[in-house]
Amino acid sequence: MNRLKKIWAESKEEVIAGITSFFAISYIIIVNPLILADAGIPINLSVFATIFASVIGCFIIGFWANIPIVLTPGMGINAFFTYTIVVNMGFSWQSAIGISFLSSLIFLFISFTPIVELLTEAIPSTLKTGITVGIGLFLVQIGLEKAQLIQRGSNTFVEFGSLTNPHALLSIFGLLLSIFLFVKKINGAFFLGIIFTTIVGVLANIQDAATIDVKLEYLKDYSSILFKPDFSQMFSIPFLLAVFSMSMILIFESIGLLEGLIPQPHSLRRGLQATSVTALISALLGTSPTVAAAESAAGIESGGKKGLTAIVAGFLFLLSLFFIPLLTYVPQAAIAPVIIITGSLMMKQLAVINYDDFTEWFPAFLIIVMIPFTGSIATGLSFGFIFYPLMKLFSNDQKNQNKIMYVLGLLFLINLIFSSTI
Structure with a gap:
């Protein structure tokens, strides 16, 4: 009887x-x-692709990896797309779908071979901590923007929003309420x-104003974006460079996100496998690649420990097909407080960084600041992975370092140069 009560309590927490x-x-x-519309993919069909990719991703990672991670088309990589x-x-x-497909295929190959262990073991714990904290700070920034408590400034990059803004006031109310409930361990x-x-x-x-007019009847036209990868230019230099860059983003953003989020480190490989399979499927469904959502941290902080969390999220994505208009009733001001608190909790990992060794903590610092300042997890990773081996060279400490880090640093440098010059 006590065991049944424990199972019920754990299941309720996961739900x-x-x-x-x-x-x-x-x-x-x-x-x-909305972002993919600028690439030419019809909005009213892309909604279905986004939902289906998320449903499949959540089910795969929930059943296969048994971890509380939500897989959805990633912010950042959809902008790159x-x-x-x-x-x-x-x-x-x-053609962009074709690039996504090939990049996901490379990611899938790596995730199902010993290469993935070589990569995850080569990354120093300091950089892994930097990734976690950087994503946390990025979430805080996203939350503050959604809350309209910060905005683009007229004389600075960012400035404080107006307290006469009802959205900002509602966000503050939600933040205070969420903090109260969280501190009380409700x-x-x-x-x-x-x-x-x-x-x-x-x-x-x-x-929030409704931005998309989607009806379930539009599903009959969805086949027009299904199975559309174009490989006609796959042997051109720009195509191959794009595949390389997207592969780097997919592989290392996924490693960084999962390292920073999952409470069971031994589940990392299966999590990466699930992510790679879903990214491949998402290309066939007509959307940009899926990655682990940083917002999964909100569920983890709410008690999610197993795959049931992801499976529940997957069912809700499926149900959203019928209730997309109702989602507009949930304002960004209601979501923002959860994202802000979740991001702040991820930043407590700062305590484990060794501040006595400048060559260790400075690359982590670069990751932490560059992720939110550039709005790109991939760019933040690039700076950290480039500077880490350089700092070891400068300090004559290269003999004790994994040689793979020097290869990764070079690859990230190539990717950064390519991404910034096109």
């Missing part, structure tokens, strides 16, 4: 965690299609915070 993770990342259903590959390089969206604190803040927003008529 709440899955719901929390879903709401924290649910904006991707709207935002991803659209604005670098299509807009800047001039590829069609079908089960499902983050989820309850989202629900109550949403109710207050509806009563006060503080809502």
Whole structure:
């Protein structure tokens, strides 16, 4: 009887965690299609691709890896897909899908071979900590932007928002409520915070404007973006460079995200395998590659420890097909507090960095600041991975370092130069 009660309590916690993770990342259903629209993929069809990729990803990682991670088309890599590959390089969206497919195939090969162990073991713990903290700070920035507590400044890059803004006030209310519930150790604190803040927003008529007109009947046209990878230019230098760059982003962003998020480090390999398989499938579904959502941390902080969290999130993505208009009732101001608190909790890893060795903590520092300042996890990783071996060379400490780090540093340098010159 006691065992049954324990199983029920754990299952209930996982369900709440899955719901929390879903709401924290649910904006991707709207935002991803808006970004991919600039690549030429129809918004009303891209919504279905985003949902289906997320459903499949959550089920695969939940059942196969048994970890509480949500897989969705990634923010950052969707911008690379659209604005670098299509807009800047001039590829069609079908060619960009082909690039995504080949990059995911490379990622899949690495994740199912011993190469993945060589890579994960070669990365120093300092850099892994920097990745976790950098993603946490990035989440805080995203949350503050969603809360409209920070905005693009007229004389600076960022400035404080206005307290006369009802969205900002609602966010502050939600932040205080969520912190109160979390400190009091109320089960499902983050989820309850989202629900109550949403109710207050509806009563006060503080809502985000609906940006996408999607009806289930549009599903009949979805086949027009299915199975559309174009490999006609695959032997051209720009195509191959794009495949290389996207492969680097997929592999190391996924390693960094999963290293920073999963509570069971031994599950990393299966998590990477699930991520690579889903990224490959997402290309066939007509969307940019899937990655582990940093917002999964919200579910983990709510008690998610196993794959049931991801599976619950997957079912909610599936149900969202029928309730997409209702998601517009959940304002960004209700989601923002959860993201801010989650990001702040990830930053506590700063305590484990060895500050006595400048060559160790400075590369981690670069990752931590460059991820939010550039708005790109991949760029932040590049700076950390480039500077780490350089610092060891400068200090004549290269003999004790894994040689793979020097290869990775060179690859990240090539990727950074390529990404910034096109």
